[in-house]
Amino acid sequence: MDRTGCWVHREDVLPAYGFVDGDDLLTLVNRSPRFVLSPEYAPTDLVEVDTGLPHTPEECVPGHLQCLRSEAAGALRLMLDAMANAGHEGYVHSAFRSFTRQCEVFRGWSHSQGETFCHAVTSSAIAGHSQHQLGTAVDLFTEAWSHGGEMMRPGFGCTSAGQWIDAHSWEFGYVLPYPMPLAERAPGSRCRRRSGGEDVIDPRTGYRYEPWHLRYIGVEAAARFHRAWLASGPDSATEITLEQWIRRERGIDADVDLPVCDGCSCGLCTTFHDAAAPVDAPRSSRHGGSPRTTGPCGDQALLIGADGAPLANTATPHIESLQARREHSGVRVLVTVSIPARTVTQTPVTSRVAAVYGPDATYLSVAPFNRTGAIPRAYDDLRGAWRLALGPRRSTQWPWRAALRASNTPMWVNGANQRLPALQGLVTIEVVIPPVGDGVRAALVRDGHVEGPPHDAPIR
Ligand SMILES: [Zn+2]
Incomplete structure (x- = not known):
C-alpha cells in the first residue's frame, strides 16, 4: 500500500488456480490477475542478444547484460541487421527482466521517481505481469533516439525507425502488443495522436501506447497474427491487438480482463x-x-472461479422504476435498478449525462458514447454479465443496452467488450433512444436472456 491508500490485493498477484506457462510463446501475460507468471519462472535458454552466448537469469540484468531466449535473440539479430540496412541502427534498451528485477523497476516507478503505486501501475507492470519476464520481449529504440533524452518519450512510433518496426517486425516473428488506442489516433495514422487525444491506457490491452515494446511469438505465429490483424480492420473499432488474437486462439472470451488495482x-x-x-x-x-x-x-x-470466469451471484439485480420522456432527439429513459454487491456487468457504459443511441444504432453497432468521431462497435453478450436492455413497449426485441454502472467510469472503457463490476445499491441509468411510439420496455438481461419481468412505461 502506498501513501494514498492504494494497493494491490495479494490474491491478485498469486492466483490459486495456477500461473501461466512462460515457455509457451503464445502465453497470455497481462495486467489481470488471471494471467500471471510465477515468481520462480525464468526461461532456461537465455542468451546474450549480441553474442548469442548462454547466461543465467541472474546474470541477465538490463543495462548490464541484455538477454532473450535463444530463438528470440536469433530473430532479433536478423531484424537488427535488416533495420541497419534500412538506415536505422537499433538500440536494445531492455530485454529479459527477472521477477525480482521487475519488482525493482516497479518500485523505482512508484517510489524513487516520486510516483505513487497507483500511478506506477498504469505505466509499469507489476512483477509477474510483465512480458519482459518471458525472455521474448524487448524495448527497441535506435542509437539516435537514445541520445535524445528520456527514452520512453512520445514520438518514437512516428520516427522512420518506429514506422519501420511497425511495418516489418512481424516478418521476424515480433509483434507490437501495445498499439496506440483507437480513440486517440489522428485520422489515417497509427503513430500520431489526434488533437485533443490523450496518452491513456488502451482498453484492449491495459497498457498505454508503447511503439518500442516488441514481443517475439515465432515467425509463423506472427505471420498468422498479422493476417488476422489485417482481416480485423485496422483503424476500425474491431481492430485486434495481440491480446484479442491470443484470446481467440485459446478460446478465452471477452476482449480483455480487468487489470489489477x-x-x-x-x-x-x-x-x-x-x-x-x-x-x-x-x-x-x-x-x-x-x-x-x-x-x-x-x-x-x-x-x-477456478476457470477464471466470474462466479454467478445468488443475489440478482432488479428494476425498481422506469420513466420515459420525449426529447427533441428521441426518448430519454431513466431506469432505477437495485444492484447487489459483486454483480458483473459489461460495456457499453453510459456517461454521467446519458448514453445516446443514434437513429440506427443498437448495442451491436453503437459508437462508444461521448467520443467524438468514435467508430461503431459491437458489444456481444459476455458470460455472466448483467445489462439493462431497452426496447419499444410490448416488444420482445432489445436493441439498446447499457451497463449497470454509469457516472465516474472513464468513457474509454467502451473501447473494448469487457466485464466490469456493477455499481452497488440503487443506481439510475439514463439512456436516450430513438423515437419508439408511445411507450418503452425495460428489462435486465444476462447471457442474452431476459431475467425477471419486463417493465413497461408510457412516454411523457
Ligand atoms: Zn517493454
Whole structure:
C-alpha cells in the first residue's frame, strides 16, 4: 500500500488456480490477475542478444547484460541487421527482466521517481505481469533516439525507425502488443495522436501506447497474427491487438480482463478476489480469515472461479422504476435498478449525462458514447454479465443496452467488450433512444436472456 491508500490485493498477484506457462510463446501475460507468471519462472535458454552466448537469469540484468531466449535473440539479430540496412541502427534498451528485477523497476516507478503505486501501475507492470519476464520481449529504440533524452518519450512510433518496426517486425516473428488506442489516433495514422487525444491506457490491452515494446511469438505465429490483424480492420473499432488474437486462439472470451488495482487508476474498482481460495490457505491467513472483503475494492470486488470466469451471484439485480420522456432527439429513459454487491456487468457504459443511441444504432453497432468521431462497435453478450436492455413497449426485441454502472467510469472503457463490476445499491441509468411510439420496455438481461419481468412505461 502506498501513501494514498492504494494497493494491490495479494490474491491478485498469486492466483490459486495456477500461473501461466512462460515457455509457451503464445502465453497470455497481462495486467489481470488471471494471467500471471510465477515468481520462480525464468526461461532456461537465455542468451546474450549480441553474442548469442548462454547466461543465467541472474546474470541477465538490463543495462548490464541484455538477454532473450535463444530463438528470440536469433530473430532479433536478423531484424537488427535488416533495420541497419534500412538506415536505422537499433538500440536494445531492455530485454529479459527477472521477477525480482521487475519488482525493482516497479518500485523505482512508484517510489524513487516520486510516483505513487497507483500511478506506477498504469505505466509499469507489476512483477509477474510483465512480458519482459518471458525472455521474448524487448524495448527497441535506435542509437539516435537514445541520445535524445528520456527514452520512453512520445514520438518514437512516428520516427522512420518506429514506422519501420511497425511495418516489418512481424516478418521476424515480433509483434507490437501495445498499439496506440483507437480513440486517440489522428485520422489515417497509427503513430500520431489526434488533437485533443490523450496518452491513456488502451482498453484492449491495459497498457498505454508503447511503439518500442516488441514481443517475439515465432515467425509463423506472427505471420498468422498479422493476417488476422489485417482481416480485423485496422483503424476500425474491431481492430485486434495481440491480446484479442491470443484470446481467440485459446478460446478465452471477452476482449480483455480487468487489470489489477485498476480501482486506483481509473475510477473502476476492479480487483478480482479469488473466491475459490480456501479461507485458511496460507496466503489468505494474514487477512484474518476474511480475504473476501479485504482489498482496495472491498465487496465491490468481483469473484472469479477456478476457470477464471466470474462466479454467478445468488443475489440478482432488479428494476425498481422506469420513466420515459420525449426529447427533441428521441426518448430519454431513466431506469432505477437495485444492484447487489459483486454483480458483473459489461460495456457499453453510459456517461454521467446519458448514453445516446443514434437513429440506427443498437448495442451491436453503437459508437462508444461521448467520443467524438468514435467508430461503431459491437458489444456481444459476455458470460455472466448483467445489462439493462431497452426496447419499444410490448416488444420482445432489445436493441439498446447499457451497463449497470454509469457516472465516474472513464468513457474509454467502451473501447473494448469487457466485464466490469456493477455499481452497488440503487443506481439510475439514463439512456436516450430513438423515437419508439408511445411507450418503452425495460428489462435486465444476462447471457442474452431476459431475467425477471419486463417493465413497461408510457412516454411523457
Ligand atoms: Zn517493454
